[in-house]
Amino acid sequence: MQYEILSRPAASAAKLTLDAGESVTCEVGAMIAMSAGFTVETTSRKKGGGGGLIKGLKRILAGENLFLNHFTATAPNQTLIIGPGLLGDIIHHPMKGGTVVVQGSSWLASGIGIDIDATWQGLGKALFSGERMFWVKCSGSGDLFLNSFGAIYPVDVAGEYVVDTGHIVAFEDTLQFHIGKASKSLVGSFLGGEGLVCKFSGQGRLYCQTHNPPNFGKLLGPKLKPR
Amino acid sequence: MTGEATFPGGVFSERIDDGRAGAEIELSVAGVRARTPDGAEFLLPYAECRLEIGGASGRMIFCRNRDRSLTIFCEERTFADALSRASGGLLSESLGELLAARRRESRRGWWIAASLALGIAALLVAGFWGVRVAARAAVHAMPVALDEKIGELALKSMDLGGPEVHDPLVVGALQAIVDRLAPHAAVSGLEFRLRVVDAPIVNAFALPGGPIVVYTGLIGKAAGAEEVAGVIGHEMAHVTARHGLERIADSVGIVTAVQILVGDTQGLVAFGAELFTLASVNSYSRRQEMAADEEAVRMLHAAGIDPAGLARFFEVLDREQGDLPSAVSWISTHPQNQARIAQIRGRLAALGEPSYQPLAVDWAEVRRRAAGGGQVE
Known part of the structure; x- marks a missing residue:
């Protein structure tokens, strides 16, 4: 499978080119356009079995869909264009074993060698990280496509790194994070507008997004005219 | 290896x-x-x-x-x-x-989570009880017109258990007692309208706002007018102390309690009317009963009626109740009769040696007419 990410970072779409017999698993509703030579299969399982209803239900908790769409090319050189629901960026993360923990709704597509599951990150993170209660856990090998709100930037953390709540897209499971105050005093943290932050430690790659959907919603919502 | x-x-x-x-x-x-x-x-x-x-x-x-x-x-x-x-x-x-x-870190996490959960639970419980207690206090700030509305609605839809007695001798004798007590009520402007109902049950009750119902069965058990005056005083005290509204506030759900606190009385009226229509009208708490006894003694004393009648009536009923508790409705739901008799006697002793005017009622005749169904001859 070859990929190209178009019109980054504001209104990205991923153009995937697949050879006959190659498959890719996408988020429901992600397909924008495709060549005629694809078969589309919708299941709650991973392509080729594995997973099933329980994993599907866990994905719902993590903000994804019960169902997965599997696109399989039936002819050479077939193109599939996929994109996220919100305006934003797409990034390709090559997986060679290991696990990436993805913020709910940031998973866009992955190769069939990657297993999609949900994981619980603990009560503190569930309440205060600005993300969902459950996270999507992608493990295995292959191509992983993530989407964001705003632009995505990768950070290779070695040691410590601080991200504001709501700005995490994904991180490798070799990284640990906990919720902490932005500055030394709690009052200062809130007066400074930062409040709580996510403090990462360890070694691994972290993807952050430049904007966060809840803040955008809060900003825009009151200005919308009632219909 | x-x-x-x-x-x-x-x-x-x-x-x-x-x-x-x-x-x-x-x-x-x-x-x-x-x-x-x-x-x-x-x-x-x-x-x-x-x-x-x-x-x-x-x-x-x-x-x-x-x-x-x-x-x-x-x-x-x-x-x-x-x-x-x-x-x-x-x-x-x-x-x-x-x-x-x-392990230490994870234990710490659990402690934090557990204390958080406990804190939230404590807040919820405190909030729940806080709202209930506040609603109970708030009903006292509401106009008595509310009590009248609830009492009127409840009386309309209530099954009184017998025909109303219209004999002016019977009703007039009891209304005269009410009229003597009314000027000494703690809340002015209430209309205490008395109804006598012909049924062989030893009971009397008052609804919020003033309606009082006395059964001919109770009249038959009373040896003198002062004893019935005691009972009527006690029921009027429930009305003036607004025990009915307190009871409603205690029984309402959390939603109505919140409504009461924000001044919305619709739920309170609807719930109150239903409560008094369906549930036993004498289910007051021990604290409310003792308070009503005390207030009755005060009112009777102020009106120049001997409050000892109330204690005597209790004693009579207490003896009767020993034989057949369920027959005496007025007292069967009233707890700790001996303690209440002692409280009334204690209040009387504190009042000294006042001179009471006996009620000008031919009680024997009232009892005879009431026993006959109170039908006007």
């Missing part, structure tokens, strides 16, 4: 493109060995191993060399024990420290 089992994990090294890859980990004699799917091999001798614990799960073990150019990591639960054994005890101490620190 060759290595034991293999574990799924990963490796960080500059020798790999992108710096990271998944790997199969083997604990060999020489050290921790990692093999990536591309076939690259890495070896970290036990003696050079620096251990760390972390990762998203918090239990991933990282084995690093001194300059951190090579890191082999694994999250398997059995990895720590296997590593400790394979290293011949070389890494046991530092592993033990790491795991103990992790």
Whole structure:
């Protein structure tokens, strides 16, 4: 499978080119356009079995869909264009074993060698990280496509790194994070507008997004005219 | 000795493109060995191993060399024990420290979560009771017109259990008692309208706002007009102390309680009317009964009627109740008769030796007419 990410970072779409017999698993509703030579299969399982209803239900908790769409090319050189629901960026993360923990709704597509599951990150993170209660856990090998709100930037953390709540897209499971105050005093943290932050430690790659959907919603919502 | 089992994990090294890859980990004699799917091999001798614990799960073990150019990591639960054994005890101490620190951290997390949950539960319970207590206090600030509305609605839909007595001798005798007591009521402007109902039950009750119902069965049990005056005084005291509204506020759900606090009385009226229509009208609390007794003694004394009648009536009923408790409705739901008699007698002693005017009622005639169904002859 070859990929190209178009019109980054504001209104990205991923153009995937697949050879006959190659498959890719996408988020429901992600397909924008495709060549005629694809078969589309919708299941709650991973392509080729594995997973099933329980994993599907866990994905719902993590903000994804019960169902997965599997696109399989039936002819050479077939193109599939996929994109996220919100305006934003797409990034390709090559997986060679290991696990990436993805913020709910940031998973866009992955190769069939990657297993999609949900994981619980603990009560503190569930309440205060600005993300969902459950996270999507992608493990295995292959191509992983993530989407964001705003632009995505990768950070290779070695040691410590601080991200504001709501700005995490994904991180490798070799990284640990906990919720902490932005500055030394709690009052200062809130007066400074930062409040709580996510403090990462360890070694691994972290993807952050430049904007966060809840803040955008809060900003825009009151200005919308009632219909 | 060759290595034991293999574990799924990963490796960080500059020798790999992108710096990271998944790997199969083997604990060999020489050290921790990692093999990536591309076939690259890495070896970290036990003696050079620096251990760390972390990762998203918090239990991933990282084995690093001194300059951190090579890191082999694994999250398997059995990895720590296997590593400790394979290293011949070389890494046991530092592993033990790491795991103990992790346990401490996780215990701390649980404590925080547990205290948070307890705090939230305590707040919910306190909020629930706070609203109930506040609603109970708030009903006293509401206009008495509300009591009247509830009483009127309840009376309309209530089954009184017998025909109303219209004999002016019977009704007039009791209304005269009400009229003597009314000017001494703690709340002015209430209309205490008395109804006599012909039924062989020893009962009397008042509804919020003033309607009073006395049964002919109770008249038959009273030896004198002062005893019935005591009962009427007691019921009027429930009305003026607004015990009915208090009882409603105690029984309403949390939603109506919140409505009461924000001044919305619709739910209160609807619920109150239903409560007094369906439930026993005499289910007041012990505190409310004692308060009504005390207030009755005060009113009777102020009106110049001997309050001892109330205590005497209690004594009569107490004896009757011993034989057949369910027959005496007025007292069967009233707790601790002896304590109440003692309280009334105590109040009377404190009042000294006042001169009371006997009620100008031919009680024997009232009883006879009431026993006959109170029909006008």
